[in-house]
Structures are given as C-alpha cells and as structure tokens.
Amino acid sequence: MMAPILLFFLLCTAVSADEWPYPRFLPAEVENNPGHAELKCDSDNNCKVTIDEAVTELLYIVKLNYKGGASVTVKELGDTHYLKPEIKLFGGDMYIVTNTPQKYNPRVSAPLSLYITIESVTSDYLNLLVRDINNNSPILTMKDQVCPVEENSPGITSCIIMLSDEDTVCDGFQVQVFTSGSPDVSDVFVPNVKNLEKCDKEITLVVQGDKGLDYEKQRIYKLDINVTDGPNGAFERMVVDVVDMPDMPPVWEMSPTKNLVEETDYVMKLEARDGDVGLNIPLTYSINVDGDNGECSLTMEFEEGTISTLDNIIIKDMDEGNNGTYSVYLKDEPGKNFKDLFRVIPNVGYQNASFSISVTEPALLDYENEEMKHFTFELVAEEHANNSHVERCEVTVNLIDVNDENPQFTNIGDQNVTENAPDGTLITTLIAIDKDEVDILNTSVHVDESSGEVTAIGGKFDHEMQETMIIQVKVQDTANNFATGQFVLHIIDENDTPPNIFIPFGRVLIPENYSVGYVVTQEIRANDLDTSADLHFHINWDGSSATQQGTKQDLNVFMGTFAVNDSCDCKKDDYKACSCLQINKPLDWSNMDTLYLNITVTDEKTDVNAKDDSAINDTPLDLVKIDENGILTVGESNKIDYEAYQKLFYSVTAVDGDFHPYVNITIEVEDINDNPPRITSKGNPDPIKELSEPGSVFQVESEDDDVSKPFNTPTYMFDDSRNGPVIRTLFHIDNATGVITTIDKLDYLKGSEYDVWVLVRDNFLNLDASNSLTDFAKITVKVLDVNNHHPEFQEPKECEASPLEEVKKDINNHGPEFNQSIYELHVPENSTSGIKIGSVIAVDKKDGPGNNNGSFIVQVQATDQDTEPDFKDVLYSITDIISVTAPKDPPNNLFTIDENSGKIQAGMNLSGYIGNYNITVMGRNKDKITPQNTSQSFTICVQDINDHSPSIIFPTDGQIIQLQEKVKQFNKEN
Numbered sequence: 018m019m020a021p022i023l024l025f026f027l028l029c030t031a032v033s034a035d036e037w038p039y040p041r042f043l044p045a046e047v048e049n050n051p052g053h054a055e056l057k058c059d060s061d062n063n064c065k066v067t068i069d070e071a072v073t074e075l076l077y078i079v080k081l082n083y084k085g086g087a088s089v090t091v092k093e094l095g096d097t098h099y100l101k102p103e104i105k106l107f108g109g110d111m112y113i114v115t116n117t118p119q120k121y122n123p124r125v126s127a128p129l130s131l132y133i134t135i136e137s138v139t140s141d142y143l144n145l146l147v148r149d150i151n152n153n154s155p156i157l158t159m160k161d162q163v164c165p166v167e168e169n170s171p172g173i174t175s176c177i178i179m180l181s182d183e184d185t186v187c188d189g190f191q192v193q194v195f196t197s198g199s200p201d202v203s204d205v206f207v208p209n210v211k212n213l214e215k216c217d218k219e220i221t222l223v224v225q226g227d228k229g230l231d232y233e234k235q236r237i238y239k240l241d242i243n244v245t246d247g248p249n250g251a252f253e254r255m256v257v258d259v260v261d262m263p264d265m266p267p268v269w270e271m272s273p274t275k276n277l278v279e280e281t282d283y284v285m286k287l288e289a290r291d292g293d294v295g296l297n298i299p300l301t302y303s304i305n306v307d308g309d310n311g312e313c314s315l316t317m318e319f320e321e322g323t324i325s326t327l328d329n330i331i332i333k334d335m336d337e338g339n340n341g342t343y344s345v346y347l348k349d350e351p352g353k354n355f356k357d358l359f360r361v362i363p364n365v366g367y368q369n370a371s372f373s374i375s376v377t378e379p380a381l382l383d384y385e386n387e388e389m390k391h392f393t394f395e396l397v398a399e400e401h402a403n404n405s406h407v408e409r410c411e412v413t414v415n416l417i418d419v420n421d422e423n424p425q426f427t428n429i430g431d432q433n434v435t436e437n438a439p440d441g442t443l444i445t446t447l448i449a450i451d452k453d454e455v456d457i458l459n460t461s462v463h464v465d466e467s468s469g470e471v472t473a474i475g476g477k478f479d480h481e482m483q484e485t486m487i488i489q490v491k492v493q494d495t496a497n498n499f500a501t502g503q504f505v506l507h508i509i510d511e512n513d514t515p516p517n518i519f520i521p522f523g524r525v526l527i528p529e530n531y532s533v534g535y536v537v538t539q540e541i542r543a544n545d546l547d548t549s550a551d552l553h554f555h556i557n558w559d560g561s562s563a564t565q566q567g568t569k570q571d572l573n574v575f576m577g578t579f580a581v582n583d584s585c586d587c588k589k590d591d592y593k594a595c596s597c598l599q600i601n602k603p604l605d606w607s608n609m610d611t612l613y614l615n616i617t618v619t620d621e622k623t624d625v626n627a628k629d630d631s632a633i634n635d636t637p638l639d640l641v642k643i644d645e646n647g648i649l650t651v652g653e654s655n656k657i658d659y660e661a662y663q664k665l666f667y668s669v670t671a672v673d674g675d676f677h678p679y680v681n682i683t684i685e686v687e688d689i690n691d692n693p694p695r696i697t698s699k700g701n702p703d704p705i706k707e708l709s710e711p712g713s714v715f716q717v718e719s720e721d722d723d724v725s726k727p728f729n730t731p732t733y734m735f736d737d738s739r740n741g742p743v744i745r746t747l748f749h750i751d752n753a754t755g756v757i758t759t760i761d762k763l764d765y766l767k768g769s770e771y772d773v774w775v776l777v778r779d780n781f782l783n784l785d786a787s788n789s790l791t792d793f794a795k796i797t798v799k800v801l802d803v804n805n806h807h808p809e810f811q812e813p814k815e816c817e818a819s820p821l822e823e824v825k826k827d828i829n830n831h832g833p834e835f836n837q838s839i840y841e842l843h844v845p846e847n848s849t850s851g852i853k854i855g856s857v858i859a860v861d862k863k864d865g866p867g868n869n870n871g872s873f874i875v876q877v878q879a880t881d882q883d884t885e886p887d888f889k890d891v892l893y894s895i896t897d898i899i900s901v902t903a904p905k906d907p908p909n910n911l912f913t914i915d916e917n918s919g920k921i922q923a924g925m926n927l928s929g930y931i932g933n934y935n936i937t938v939m940g941r942n943k944d945k946i947t948p949q950n951t952s953q954s955f956t957i958c959v960q961d962i963n964d965h966s967p968s969i970i971f972p973t974d975g976q977i978i979q980l981q982e983k984v985k986q987f988n989k990e991n
Contacts, residue, residue: 089133091104
C-alpha cells in the first residue's frame with residue numbers, strides 16, 4: 018500500500034466566489050419594464066447593459082444572480098452621479114433599478130461603471146451605456162421669412178430652411194409643403210432635402226415645371242412647411258414673394274383701330290397700361306411715320322457734358338417669327354464718328370418694341386466745339402430674315418450750352434504808374450471774357466444810368482476776403498461818345514466772423530498729488546479774422562463730463578476743479594489770444610479717473626442769438642443736439658455706437674439777423690470697451706494617448722464686437738478660480754493665440770480626464786486700461802490608456818507544514834454512486850473510433866486525500882494597472898515545475914492551472930510525490946500587439962500523513978499454523 022500524503026498550499030486566497038456564481042448578472046425580465054434594457058457579457062464575464070434615454074418610470078436594469086442573505090450595495094464610479102441606482106427585491110429576486118431619467122450625450126463614449134458589493138462575499142463591476150432614441154423635435158430656422166422668387170424662373174430658389182435635431186436617430190423623416198388656402202401648391206413647390214451632420218438637414222424649395230411662377234396670376238404664396246421625424250414634428254410658415262419681371266406687352270384700355278373723325282377739330286384719347294402689373298412702367302405714345310412723305314425723323318436736345326436718354330422710340334414689324342425679328346443700330350454720315358458717343362438699348366427687337374438712345378461719352382459733348390453744337394446720324398432697323406428690309410430714321414442732336422467755362426482776363430500783366438500819380442488814377446483796365454454764350458459776369462456794384470449813383474449789391478463784400486476794390490465806370494452819350502473812370506472802394510470791417518479755438522490734441526495725464534495752481538497746459542489758443550474781436554476763454558461745465566472706470570459721474574464731482582487763466586504766460590505765437598489751464602482745487606481721483614473738459618472761446622463783441630444744426634452724409638440727426646450756446650451734446654436717442662459710426666458729420670449754422678454763417682464739423686466717436694469677448698471654439702479636443710510627447714492639444718478661439726484695439730484684442734489664460742492646481746503643472750496656454758499644449762507626458766493612472774477652464778480677456782495688456790471684459794469656457798481633455806504595465810502577483814507566503822493532529826482523517830467507507838439508474842445512449846452504426854457516445858457520472862462521497870487527482874489546491878491572482886479589457890485581463894500558465902526536496906523529478910502534468918481564474922489543482926494522483934516543488938506561473942494580458950507578462954515562483958509542499966492502519970502480512974486471515982510437539986524451547990530468556 019502506498020504511503021499516505023498531505024497537500025499544503027499556504028498562499029492567502031479570497032473568499033470563494035461560488036456564493037455569487039457566474040453569470041453574476043441576468044436580464045431583467047420584468048413584465049412591462051420600460052427602457053429596453055439589453056445585457057451582454059463576454060467570455061471573461063465582463064458585462065455591460067444598454068438602456069434607453071429619457072425613461073421616466075421605474076427601470077429594472079439587471080437581475081443579480083444571488084440568493085444569499087448578505088447586504089448588497091451598488092454605487093456609481095467617478096465624479097458624476099447621474100443614474101442614482103438602487104437595489105430592489107421583487108418576486109424573490111434582487112434587481113438593480115433606477116428612477117432617474119438618463120440623457121444621451123453624443124460626446125461621451127465611455128460607459129458608466131457600477132460597482133456592486135456583496136458584503137463579506139465579493140464584488141464586481143457592471144458597465145452601463147445610454148441608448149439614443151428619437152425623442153427630440155426638429156427645429157426649423159428660416160434663412161428669410163419672406164423669400165423673393167423671380168417669375169419665369171423654375172428650379173432651385175433661394176428659399177432655404179435649416180433643420181437641426183439633437184437626436185442621432187431619425188426615422189420616418191418627411192417634409193410637406195402646402196397652404197391652408199387655395200390653390201393647391203403641391204405641384205408648384207417641392208422640397209429638396211440635403212443631409213448634413215447626423216440628423217441635421219438643409220431644405221430648399223424648388224419651383225416645378227418649365228415656366229416657373231407668374232406674377233400676373235399670383236403674387237404671394239403663403240406656404241406651410243411641415244416636417245415629421247417619427248413621432249416628432251415641427252412647423253414653420255414662409256411667404257414667397259413673386260418678383261415681377263418685364264415679360265408682358267402694354268395692354269390697350271380701348272381699341273384705337275377704328276374711330277370716325279369729323280372734319281372739325283377732333284380729340285381722341287388713347288389709354289394703355291403696362292402688361293407687367295408689378296412694374297407698371299410709364300408708357301409713351303408716338304406716331305412713327307410722317308403722314309406726308311413717310312420719312313422718320315427724331316430730334317434730341319440736351320445739355321452738354323451730361324448723361325441723357327431719348328426714351329420710348331417705337332419700332333414695329335407686322336411679320337411674325339424670325340421675319341418679325343430685327344436689329345437696331347446707329348450709323349454715321351461718311352467721315353463722321355458721332356454714333357460712338359451713343360448706344361441703342363436694346364439692340365434687338367421683335368414686332369412692336371420700345372428703344373432708347375443713351376449718351377455713353379458725355380465728356381466729349383462740348384458746346385464750345387463748333388461741330389458738336391448741331392449734328393445728325395441715322396437710327397437703322399434691319400430685319401434678320403431679309404437684310405433688304407431696312408428702315409432708317411434721321412436723328413438730329415442739338416446741344417444746349419451750360420455754364421461750364423471759367424471767365425478769363427485778356428490783359429493780365431505788369432503795369433506802370435508814376436510815383437506822383439494822384440489818388441484815383443487809373444492804372445489799368447481789366448477785361449474779362451467768357452466762352453459761355455449765355456453767361457453773365459457778376460459784379461459787386463451797380464451804377465444807375467441816369468443819376469450815376471453807385472450802390473452795393475448785397476452780400477458781395479467780405480472784408481476778410483478783400484479789403485479794397487477798384488471800380489471802373491463808363492459814361493456814354495447818344496452820339497456814342499464815352500469816357501471811363503475808376504475809384505477805390507474801401508470795405509469797412511464788421512464783427513461778423515466767429516472765433517476758432519485750438520487746444521492740444523490727445524490726452525493729458527495728471528498725477529493725483531499735483532497741487533492747486535499747477536499749469537496743465539499753456540497751449541489753449543484762439544484766432545478771429547475780425548479786427549475788433551475781443552476774445553475770452555471759459556470752461557463750459559454743462560458740456561463737460563467725468564468717468565470712473567467708464568461710468569459717468571455727477572457734475573458736483575468735478576465742477577470747478579480746473580480754471581482757464583487769460584493772464585498767464587501762455588504761448589500766443591501767431592494767434593490772437595491764448596490762455597492756460599490750471600488746477601483750481603484739490604483733485605479727488607477716487608471719484609473719477611478721466612475728465613472731459615469743454616473749453617470755449619467767446620467774442621464779446623459778437624451777438625449770435627441762435628444756432629441750428631443739420632446732418633451731412635446721411636448721418637442720423639438724433640445722435641447729437643445743440644443748445645443756444647452752441648454746445649453739442651449726446652442726443653436723447655443714446656445711439657452713438659463706435660461699431661456703427663466712427664465719425665459724425667454735421668453742419669452748424671449761427672443765425673445773427675440777416676447773417677447765417679455755417680461751419681461743417683466732424684465728430685470722431687471714441688471707442689470704448691463695451692462689448693465682451695465671446696469664446697467661439699466648440700467641442701473638446703481629441704483624446705490624448707498617455708505618454709505622448711508634449712504638443713498642441715486645442716486652440717481656443719474668440720470674437721469681440723469692438724472694432725478697435727486693444728478693446729478687441731484677446732488675451733487667453735487659465736481660470737485658476739475654477740481649475741485645480743494640477744492644471745498648470747500639466748498644461749500651458751499661449752496668451753496671444755489661445756493654443757493649449759501639454760507640458761509633460763500624461764499618465765492615465767494619475768488622471769484619465771481633466772476639466773480645463775479657460776478665460777479670455779480683452780483690453781488686458783494695455784497699461785492704461787480702465788476695464789477689461791471676460792468670457793470663460795470649460796474644455797475636457799481625456800487621456801487614453803496604453804498597455805504600459807506588467808501584471809503583478811500578490812506576495813506569496815512561505816511554505817509551512819501543518820501539525821498532524823490538525824489533519825482530519827478520512828476512511829474509505831463510501832462506494833461510488835451513479836447519478837442515474839438507467840442510461841440510454843444512442844450512436845450511429847457507422848461511427849468511427851473515438852466518437853463520444855455519452856457520459857455516465859459516478860460520484861465518490863469520500864473527502865480525504867486518498868485520491869487527490871484534480872483536487873483544488875489554491876488560486877493565484879495577478880493584477881494589471883491598465884484599464885482596457887485586453888490590457889487588464891490576465892491569462893495564467895505554468896511554465897516550470899522543479900523538485901526541491903522530492904526524490905524524483907516531477908512530470909510536467911503534476912499540477913495544472915486554469916488560464917482564466919488562476920486556480921491550481923493536482924494534475925494526477927500525488928501518491929509517491931511527497932516533497933517540496935518550485936512552480937513558476939506566468940501571467941500575461943490579452944493584448945495581441947504588445948503583450949506584457951510577468952512570472953512568479955511558488956512553493957507547493959506535498960507531505961506524508963498517517964492515514965493508514967498497520968496490517969498483518971503473515972499469517973493471513975484464516976491461515977492454519979501447525980506446530981510440532983516437544984519442540985525445544987528457544988531463547989527462553991528473551
């Protein structure tokens with residue numbers, strides 16, 4: 018009999034998972050369960066379940082394959098908790114349920130992980146995905162609510178409807194175009210649908226047929242656009258405005274073909290209207306051929322140098338088809354080239370048509386050129402089918418002279434005069450001519466022919482333009498004898514010209530600790546062309562203002578802080594007056610940081626009693642207003658916006674009795690930072706593989722409606738108030754471009770996802786900036802795991818022997834038992850050797866180690882820090898078995914291991930293999946491209962135990978032993 022053995026494997030093992038058997042999750046087959054929960058598990062018992070989004074009722078997710086009484090908990094992994102799962106008992110079974118509707122997010126590809134724990138038993142993971150369903154209604158956006166479509170233009174129009182849908186599932190999509198009234202438009206308009214990303218679409222209306230729409234039949238179509246997407250729908254209304262085109266001939270209101278004319282005077286009124294009712298072009302009536310000689314003649318009269326047109330020249334051809342089509346052109350007399358100055362519009366006609374002759378080179382039509390005053394050319398109509406069918410009409414052009422020539426002096430030159438010439442001596446006579454025939458030379462004086470009184474012509478004198486004038490006069494009698502003379506007219510100055518003020522351009526920076534009396538500038542100066550002007554400077558406080566960081570302050574904050582001093586030592590230079598600007602009282606810059614002073618100059622001898630203003634260059638008049646003192650302020654509309662108007666143009670008129678001088682002013686609008694920046698970049702960057710070299714991740718982009726720098730200059734930075742301190746150690750953002758880059762290689766185990774908050778500021782780098790506006794956004798950077806870790810075995814314990822008294826003995830007191838009393842097996846008669854017929858099962862109830870072939874010894878476990886299934890799941894194999902104390906080398910199948918679970922068991926009967934063995938186990942992950950592996954050695958001790966009773970070999974049971982009588986006693990002493 019073989020010696021008894023005892024098997025020990027002293028590694029720490031987990032509590033057996035048999036109490037929560039595989040498969041651990043089962044489908045939740047509950048009646049009327051919403052959400053269409055779908056469970057899938059792979060060969061490694063990794064399970065995931067998919068549910069519908071937007072389930073508002075109680076949803077049974079999966080059933081747990083567990084019947085024990087231990088406490089069961091379920092929780093969501095990660096930072097977000099949207100599912101809120103619970104454990105619920107129903108019908109004696111345990112389910113994972115939720116009462117929280119889920120929202121499908123197309124930007125989230127990773128599943129939600131649930132962690133289920135059975136207290137004191139084991140734990141496991143379940144992945145959950147949310148399935149998108151068609152539950153959102155599409156949104157329609159019109160490019161134009163009123164869409165213009167030209168008549169007679171079939172095909173694709175500019176009427177476009179944009180459709181957007183948050184769903185990624187769109188079924189049963191249909192578009193209908195109809196109208197609630199009449200007529201039916203289903204055969205007029207059809208939708209052309211273009212698929213965009215996901216369920217988004219672009220719908221364009223197409224006009225059916227060969228002719229298109231007809232303005233004269235229907236001018237407006239009120240269309241209803243109805244879109245259905247499965248159970249959802251959207252509705253929008255569009256108005257198609259038919260644009261009339263010139264495609265209809267004039268229509269007579271009465272027939273002019275038959276009228277009886279009496280020999281007395283008779284007037285017949287002919288009326289016609291334009292056949293194009295939308296255009297309604299004015300009509301011109303004409304009789305084309307002279308009744309006496311049949312000759313055609315036209316006369317054009319217009320001003321020289323202008324673009325003019327002779328309209329409504331009627332040409333008729335009673336033929337039809339190609340015979341009724343003709344060309345119209347201009348023809349010169351030999352040697353002339355007048356026709357190139359004009360053109361005929363159009364140059365082709367059919368039957369009855371209207372033409373125009375238009376000037377193309379107005380600059381060459383000069384009345385002062387004798388040839389251009391009167392000239393002629395021909396208007397020719399030539400039939401296409403037969404060029405011998407020609408009609409000619411003589412066109413006579415008469416130019417009208419306009420005043421476009423400057424007068425010229427004929428005797429300008431040096432003149433001599435004696436030094437003792439008396440006052441009023443005539444030095445020369447100036448003679449002026451003008452090529453314009455109808456021009457009249459204006460003068461500033463008038464001489465009465467009878468009395469000889471010389472009087473002024475009002476408004477002709479200006480002392481500032483000419484201080485003296487020499488007047489020449491002529492006297493003539495009836496015999497045509499004449500005499501000439503001249504006199505000098507001195508123009509006396511009047512105070513009628515307003516002064517002009519000149520101040521330094523730009524900003525003046527003043528430190529807040531400057532004392533009263535400090536001179537800010539000495540360069541406030543003014544001029545006045547009037548000789549008697551008395552100029553004085555002052556500050557108009559009602560027209561001044563102050564701001565604190567862009568906010569307007571009250572008048573009492575800054576009134577009286579500065580003063581102008583006319584008696585200071587200012588820089589007059591070539592100006593008539595000057596003044597200095599001084600600090601008048603202590604400045605409190607806590608209430609203001611910018612002060613806008615309105616400094617005015619007044620001529621004390623001028624009495625201007627009213628002012629007015631008007632806009633120039635279409636500048637809105639309500640943007641500014643002017644008071645009786647000439648102070649311009651912002652108008653009540655408060656519409657001055659630098660983004661709309663950079664400059665304002667006005668004409669200001671001063672009214673003083675009969676004097677109305679005016680001045681054109683330009684107001685430059687100063688841009689302020691009143692529009693915040695907007696981050697326009699959408700979405701998140703592509704996931705980054707861990708351990709990738711540092712590089713660009715994402716570029717933040719923004720817009721700013723301010724049009725000037727630095728108000729529209731963005732500065733990008735991290736929002737440290739929202740970010741954790743780790744963000745700046747991993748990422749860098751370029752302040753100017755917004756490009757985010759990684760600083761170092763990212764490690765998936767240290768972080769699989771980072772929320773990076775970025776901030777954009779405008780007007781930030783300007784040292785003088787008083788305000789800066791911001792916008793912020795969150796960018797999610799995801800890190801992808803790569804297979805860069807080896808599996809690691811748990812630390813084993815040393816092999817130890819157990820005391821023999823702790824071994825429970827087992828005796829072979831149970832025979833094997835079949836699990837069935839009768840087996841019925843079927844096999845085809847032609848089966849070959851080795852074909853499996855069936856199985857019979859016999860179970861031996863003995864528990865002892867007498868037959869330990871296939872006995873479970875221990876389960877080893879290796880873990881991998883990678884997270885992908887092919888990276889983290891470990892396969893096990895035995896690579897070597899070495900005898901340490903056993904008397905003979907072990908066979909290769911002495912021990913076996915389950916490659917998935919790591920369970921080690923005896924590969925054969927261990928009797929005769931007492932001793933210690935070194936076993937090497939390799940764990941490798943399932944990655945087929947770059948597999949990682951590790952090996953670990955374990956010691957398995959096979960020990961002998963006293964599990965057999967002694968047995969008598971001789972004599973055998975029942976054997977008869979015969980002894981002789983009188984046998985000599987042997988070794989009696991012992």
